[in-house]
Amino acid sequence: MLRRPFILVFLVTTIIAMVSMFSPIIALGEEEIVYYKMPSYQLGKLTSEYDVINVHGLSDRSLPGDPKVPETELSVALPPNVDETSVKVETKVLSSTILPGSFKLAPAPPFVTFIDGRVVLNWGPNQNSIIDGKNINVFAKNAYYPEFPAELSVLSSLRAWRFARIRVNPVQYNPVVGLLRLLNEIEVHTTYTLKEKQISAKSNSYDLIGNIQAASVMHNFNSATSWYSKPLHTSEATPAAPGYAIITTDEILSQSSKLSQFISHKQNRGYNVEIVTESEYGNLVGTAPNETPEKIRKWLQDNYITKQIQYVLLIGNPDPSTGDIPMKMLWPRRGASFYMDYDESPSDYYYADLTGNWDLNGDGYFGDYSSDLGTGGVDFTPEVWVGRIPVYQDIPDWAAHLDSILTKIITYENDQNTEWRKSALLPMSFSNAADVNIGLRETDGAYLAIAMLIDYLNPRGFDSWVMYPQGHGACGVCSRVVPNEELRGGSTVRDRWAQSTFGLVTWWGHGGEVGAYVGYDGCWDTDSFGNSQILHSNDTYSLNDSYPAVVYQNSCSNGTPENENNLGYALLRQGAIGTVSASRVSWYATGEFLPSRSVADNASIGYYFMDGVSNGETLGKSLFESKRQMGFGWQAESWMNLMDFNLYGDPSLSIEYSASAEPFPMPPTATNTPEPTLTPTPTSTPTASPTPKVLNKGTYDDMNAALTYSNAWGYRRANSAFRRGYHQASSNSRAQLSFSFKGSQLGIGVKTSPQGGRLRIYIDGKPIGTLIQNSTATRWQQYAKTPPLKRKTHQVRIIATTAIGKIVNIDYITVY
Known part of the structure; x- marks a missing residue:
């Protein structure tokens, strides 16, 4: 599964509270400096002809015809009165390595759609310089590609926040001599000038949601908060939910x-x-x-x-x-x-x-x-997360259809029996056969399922049922991957779905307004009745609406809004709790699928969407945050995919049960404590210091007698990494901590790590935030504060909201 790389900080000022997968960037006047350290990498063979380099947490740069090299992206906040024409990005390479040997990296494939019975293939901006599938302007040039270690991608806005999206290229490739150069350490400098007149940010009305979103997106959030109204936690009243x-x-x-x-x-x-x-x-x-x-x-x-x-x-x-x-x-x-x-x-x-x-x-x-496209234009950064329930008033009983969908959502969210939702149905067809005459590679959708299974479904404990062609259909089309069941056109998917309970469904196949299909032009796999569908709108009547699935339809036109029987809406009426489908044709990358954020191919949107959904994110957040992080490498076709795929359903819905809306998260403050080895010690216990049963002003160790733990907590020791060498930890999704304190604010010290879960904080019975303990690297003695409270005695209950394999922990408690 993809994770973000680790970014260190030039410490030139005090670091304040922040939520981010990155360490913060510190502002140096009118310059932002990021120290980037390349994560671990692996070399391997993509095919017998081509080599591949995989960098942990990065996806490939996938411009058609150019070499496939890893890249990532940073988001750097800018002042609201920045002169947008002045923003520039420069780099300084501090450490680099040229790998021994000669390498041959593959070119990225063209992008394709299927329209009116024929394949439409496009090489994008390089189309006039493609020879044998390669951009000769790159492959015939004795120089490193990409040329620059970092590049300004686009200027963007998130609610009131202005920021720059910066593409970072830690791997450079010289195709003429076959050299791979690794940029181990890079300084990325973003410089700008300010307009003379200070612009008043719209967030002066105090946009808590905007600040929280910016904290997870902007890597210099701490230093930038002074530009955008008040700090994240203030004494003024704020809502406990969006x-x-x-x-x-x-x-x-x-x-x-x-x-x-x-x-x-x-x-x-x-x-x-x-x-x-x-x-x-x-x-x-x-x-x-x-x-x-x-x-x-x-x-x-x-x-x-x-x-x-x-x-x-x-x-x-x-x-x-x-x-x-x-x-x-x-x-x-x-x-x-x-x-x-x-x-x-x-x-x-x-x-x-x-x-x-x-x-x-x-x-x-x-x-x-x-x-x-351009400064002030479309930037695809969402201010809100949107879903819809279509209503077609010319359908008889249209209000009854709407009421049925609304009732289904209510029932789904109130249902505490959610184990059945941890199952996935993955029917994957082929999109095309190979055609060497036009540079078209065979495209087997099975590789989307494989990526989903390996990267997140299997690690999260999902049961999955995969269906691929196995040679018994039209043209003998056969996947090289063995499925649970052969995919055939007609009723195989409908019957499998109808007799089972699946929480997630993702398919790959050509599509139209009312159906998705097995095969491609000249090789449609039809049954004895002439049907070739993966699923048709009429098939939805056979599905069990008591176990509705979240569905990603990796097909063209399944969500055409002008058609009242479009497959996306038909599924929402019966069989699905939420569907993401294309309103028009969509574009895919040929060959074996690999997830990429650089071009917004239709399958990668689905891959990242289902990654978020399977991890408990809401449908709206997962879809729009997946799209937000996509690049525009295919230009207009990238834009079309980002626009095409719309959510039919409630954007706030999650497959995980929750009794209430997700509260606003509380950010831990980053510290720079060395990472020691964690050693479990079940045989010894630190001595608890005597305390009253109501905690007063002061800092208290996790073993304090006033703290009541329930549901499988245990203590662990890690030498000096924790405040007193110990912390409480649990992997139980029902783990709880309760205590009372007298004061006006509460602080909590924790460890964050890639295995970290979430703690939901309730004070006096009301949710006030979620403490997110997940980070790309292990960090010790992280700290979060609640918003200010009325000074009195408060009752605290902290509940784990932990997915399988995640761990929550408590190091210490501070009362103010």
């Missing part, structure tokens, strides 16, 4: 008999629910052409910070032309130089990225890669 906006119509609100119950359900879970209809947004004036999408987006822009909105659920007709809550018609491939019939993409991303200008050049074509 806001949840339901955007619908007055008619739907009046006709649904379950929407009010759904609203109450979300409120009972701790959300601050806002109901928004045309009565609220109808008279607003948005950007031209000021139609319904612009009015809805204007309401969101005006309210997402002040109302602390994190989730948005759209309920209405998604048809971009005639719908009452329409998707926005976007034009990522407008002006494409080849196959121009499919240049549009209906999308809900327009309601998620609220700071970007989706019509930067003002020509009326929104989301056009050729003209809306």
Whole structure:
């Protein structure tokens, strides 16, 4: 599974609280300096001809025809009054190694879609310099590629925060002489100048959600908080859970008999629910052409910070032309130089990225890669996480269909029996056979399933059922990987799904509006009735809606919003609790699948989406955070994939049971303590110091008698790494700690590590935050503070929310 690399800090100022997978970056006036250390790597053979280098935590740079070399990305916060034209990135290589020997790295494949019965292949920006699948401008040049150790990718906004996305290239390859150069240590310098007039950040209304998101995205969050209003923890009152906006119509609100119950359900879970209809947004004036999408987006822009909105659920007709809550018609491939019939993409991303200008050049074509990319334009950084429940009023009993979906969501979230959800169905077809004449590699979808199984499903304890072609279908198409069951066109997937309970479903296959299919042109695998589907909208009536799955549909057009029987919506009605499907054609990389963040291929979006979902993230967060981290290496086609795949379902839903909404996390403060060896010692116990049963002002060791542990805690010793050489730890998902204290604030000391879990903090019965103990490297004596409290005696309950294989711990408690 991919993890982020380790980044150290130039310590030039005091480090304050932060949540991040990276150590913080410190601002040096108008320059940000990052010390980057390359993680571990492995060399191997990709094929008999090509070598491969895998760097822990990095994915491949996948520009078609260019060498496949690992890359990663940093996000560096900038002041709100930064002169965006002045931002530059420079590097200083502190340590490098040239590996002995000569290497031959493979070129990245072209990207492909299947339209109107034929393969459409594209080599992207390198198409005029491709010979034998290689970009001769790189492979024939006696120089290192990439040329620069780090490059400015794009300037972006996250709510009120401005930041730079920086691509880091720790591996360079000279294809002429076959040299691999490893940049072991790099200084990455981001320089900028400021505009004369200070711009007042919108976060001056105190955007807690924005700060929390920035803490997990910006690697210089600590030093940048002074630019963006107040620190993360202040004395002013803040909500204990995110806001949840339901955007619908007055008619739907009046006709649904379950929407009010759904609203109450979300409120009972701790959300601050806002109901928004045309009565609220109808008279607003948005950007031209000021139609319904612009009015809805204007309401969101005006309210997402002040109302602390994190989730948005759209309920209405998604048809971009005639719908009452329409998707926005976007034009990522407008002006494409080849196959121009499919240049549009209906999308809900327009309601998620609220700071970007989706019509930067003002020509009326929104989301056009050729003209809306650039500073101030589309950046795909979501301010809110969006899902929708389609409603087609021309379907008989449309309100009953809506009510059934709402009831299903309520039942799903209230159900504490979640073990069945830790199972996955993975039917994977082929997309094409090899064709050496056009540089087309055989594309077997089985390798998506293999990546999911190895990287996260198996380690997290999921039971999986895989289905691949085995040579008995059309053209003898046969995967080299042995499945649990052979994939055939017709009813094999429907029957397997109907007779089992699967929490997750992901497939690979060509698709249309109402079906996904086994095979490809000339080799469709049909049954005796002439059916070749992986699944058809009509098949959903056979599925058990009491065990609905989260579904990623790696196919074209399954979520076409103009078709009221599209497969994505048909599954949401019966068989699924949430679906992600494409509104138009989508693009894939040929050959054996490897997850990549550089080009936003359709399978990688699904891979990362299901990674988050299987780890307990909400559907909306997992989808939009997966997309946010994608690059635009395929240019317009990358944009099309990012726009195409929309969520039908509740964006706040998770496969894990929780009695309430996810509270805001509390960030540990990074420290630079050396990493010792952890030695379990079950035979000795440190002496507990005498304390009152109510903790007063002071710092208390984890063995203090006033602390009551339950459900399988144990102590461990690690010499001087912990405050007193010990800490309490547990891998039990029901582990709890309870105690009382008298004071105005609470601090908690912990260890963070790659195996770290989460602790949910309740004070006086109310959730006040989640302490995240997961980090890429082991860090000792990390520290988190609660928001300020009224000075009195408080009751504390700390509950583990730990996935299988994760460990939570307590080192010490401080009372203020």
